[in-house]
Amino acid sequence: xxxxxxxxxxxxxxxxxxxxxxxxxxxxxxxxxxxxxxxxxxxxxxxxxxxxxxxxxxxxxxxxxx
Numbered sequence: 814x815x816x817x818x819x820x821x822x823x824x825x826x827x828x829x830x831x832x833x834x835x836x837x838x839x840x841x842x843x844x845x846x847x848x849x850x851x852x853x854x855x856x857x858x859x860x861x862x863x864x865x866x867x868x869x870x871x872x873x874x875x876x877x878x879x
Contacts, residue, residue, distance in 0.1 A: 827846050828849075831847050
């Protein structure tokens with residue numbers, strides 16, 4: 814399956830759906846691709862402001878940079 818995904822990747826826009834992303838094996842890169850790199854930085858800023866202790870972390874977690 815991983816080989817098939819790798820072969821199809823050049824045909825992709827680079828985004829991903831987060832309704833079932835697998836097991837987040839790709840880590841932060843999957844989240845950056847899903848939200849878009851510019852949007853991801855904005856989400857980190859929001860996380861820093863509203864959840865700096867990372868209480869809400871059991872989902873596809875955007876880690877605060879604080």
